[in-house]
Amino acid sequence: GQQLNQSPQSMFIQEGEDVSMNCTSSSIFNTWLWYKQDPGEGPVLLIALYKAGELTSNGRLTAQFGITRKDSFLNISASIPSDVGIYFCAGRSGNQFYFGTGTSLTVIP
């Protein structure tokens, strides 16, 4: 099935640094979602975006729905150790969701 191109694949950062990751697709999406998955658990919804250009925040997290509707980015400010995990983007096209390949984030205290 279709997968979204998510980058970077992994990141190692110092506590307190800001983080940025993005997702791109060759197709237009109507909805963009960002999830975080901890080991042994299911993904947890962080932010949902519904309009091109929309910028939404959830605490230290900010995400944007790209103007072309083919991309989205997620920023995490002032990272803390509990931000460790795998972050996935997901886009809806028609009736189906497609997921990114994931960005593995490691925060070094």
Added chain:
Amino acid sequence: KAGVTQTPRYLIKTRGQQVTLSCSPISGHRSVSWYQQTPGQGLQFLFEYFSETQRNKGNFPGRFSGRQFSNSRSEMNVSTLELGDSALYLCASSWGTSGRARDEQFFGPGTRLTVL
């Protein structure tokens, strides 16, 4: 509110066997979707159910099937298991079938299936 629950959490089967996985959605949620997650293929959509009807189906062989009951609980069945079916199977529930009610899916912890 209790989250999405999936049983069992871990399962070991041998090739050729069949398996049934269960998912109980968040109370009040009527839509249930199933996903397969593997290191190589990532998260892939299997199917979606609403009001006991399959609404969408991903690109998986017919060995993968599911159903939904009147209380919105859902089961997924895989017959004639293959080694490549080893994966984390995730269930997600949402309130409705359109717009935000549908898009905001909440995932369970998954069932880890190992096929030997």
